[in-house]
Amino acid sequence: MPKVALVHLIAAARPNFMKVAPLWHALKATSDFRPVIVHTGQHYDAAMSDDIFADLGLPAPDHHLGIGSGSHAEQTGKVMIAYEKLAMEERPDWLIVVGDVNSTAAASMAAGKLRIPIVHLEAGLRSRDRDMPEELNRLVTDVLADVLWTPSADADANLIAEGIPPERITRVGNIMMDSYELVRPAIEAADYPGELGYAPGGYGVVTLHRPSNVDVPEQLDRLVAALIAAQAHLPLIFPVHPRTKQRLGDAGMARLETAGVKLVGPAAYVRFMSLVAGAAAVITDSGGIQEETTYLGIPCLTLRENTERPITISEGTAQLVNADKLLERLIAALAQPKQDRKRPGYWDGKTAGRCVEDLRRRTTERP
Incomplete structure (x- = not known):
């Protein structure tokens, strides 16, 4: 009988889980691949990890490395040590890493030194901002990867410009859209906005978590003031990331609540996407949400100076804004008639299906 290829899928943080799910289901449906989920434990909040597995129909992880929080170096080092041990005990035929978190770069470095073939899903994204830890993780991972699965033409161009051989690059598309379609019925049935007392199209959603926004007190204060001003024009629902809640403190949370901003805890994927799908606009510093709003045709005001997903601006619904311009841009976005945007x-x-086809081809062609 033909050998069944063992595939390790690294999951570490919320966006990873969403990207891993469609690929796990697609690989599981084959007879020539055996997918194994390795949860590094980089994010351990139940609403941001375990609940997402249930929402996306994933089983409990096959391995849990239990890394937990820590500095970038601590997380990276712990993942390298723990994953190296696992990979030596259960050597996979392929390691698939996704996105740009510390676990992605760390597992790639461990596997690269063991000469385990590495596939990077969502390769080639670049912000050109090395102050972002995620940008360093992308650069490291793409250099080490044997196969680079890209979401868009700009990612292909970035890799070619950096000297990556074209034969290592395959454009497969955006797996986040697979994740959405995987649970669309559950998202449409969830009605989380209704639970909170909001009608579809009658509110905006806010997410903030990037260090450049929440770790600098002056910047966070400007953003709080901008959100309070925006609240006067569009009721806002703000699922507060644990780190952001800590940085805001009691005083910042109280200012937002007093202004009428609806503060809620982190939501599992289905409930969170129920919020996004019904929103009139989204205010965020997240990369993934720029993609989801583009897919759904919802205006996305991105509180960043740059983005590794410029295609969501050139072809999608996103625009880069700062705190000073947020209200002005929000009012303009809400005034524009809703129209279909090119995806x-x-x-x-x-x-996910294209990923499986490419992996099968490359497995067959490998010496």
């Missing part, structure tokens, strides 16, 4: 190619909910 980037391969953002169609079928990315």
Whole structure:
């Protein structure tokens, strides 16, 4: 009988889980691959990890490395040590890493030194901002990866410009759209906005978590003031990330609540996407949400100076804004008639299938 290829899927943080799910289901449906989920434990809040597995129909992780919180160096080092041990005990035929978190770069470094073939899903994204830890993780991972699965043409171009051989690059599309379609019925049935007392199209959603926004007190204060001003024009629902809640403190949370901003805890994927799908606009510093709003045709005001997903601006619904311009841009976005926007190619909910086809081809061609 033909050998069944063992595939390790690294999951570490909320966006990873969403990207891993469609690929796990697609690999599980085959007879020539055995997918194994390795949860590094980088994010351990139940609403941001374990509940997402249930929402996306994933089993409990096959391995849990239990890394937990810590500095970038601590997390990276702990993942390298723990994953190296696992990979030596249960050597996979392929390691698939996703996104740009510390666990992605760390597992890639451990696997690279063991000469385990590495696949990077969502390769080639670049912000050109090395102050972002995620940018360093992307650069490291793409250099080490044997196969680079890209979401869009700009990612292909970035890799080619950096000297990556074209034969290592395959454009597969955006797997986040697969995640959405995987649970669309549950998202549509959830009605989390209704539970909170909001009608579809009658509110905006806010997410903030990037260090450049929440770790600098002056910047966070400006953003709080901007959100309070925006609240006067559009009721806001703010699922507060644990780190952001800590940085805001009691005083910052009280200012937002007094102004009428609805503060809620982190929501599992289905409930969170129920919020996003019904929103009139989204205010965020997240990369993934720029993609989801583009897919759904919802205005996205991105509180960053740059983005590693420029296609969501050139072809999608996102725009970069700062705190000073947030209210002005929000009012303008709400005044524009809703219209269908062009979706980037391969953002169609079928990315996981293309990944499996490419992995099968490359498995067959490997010496």
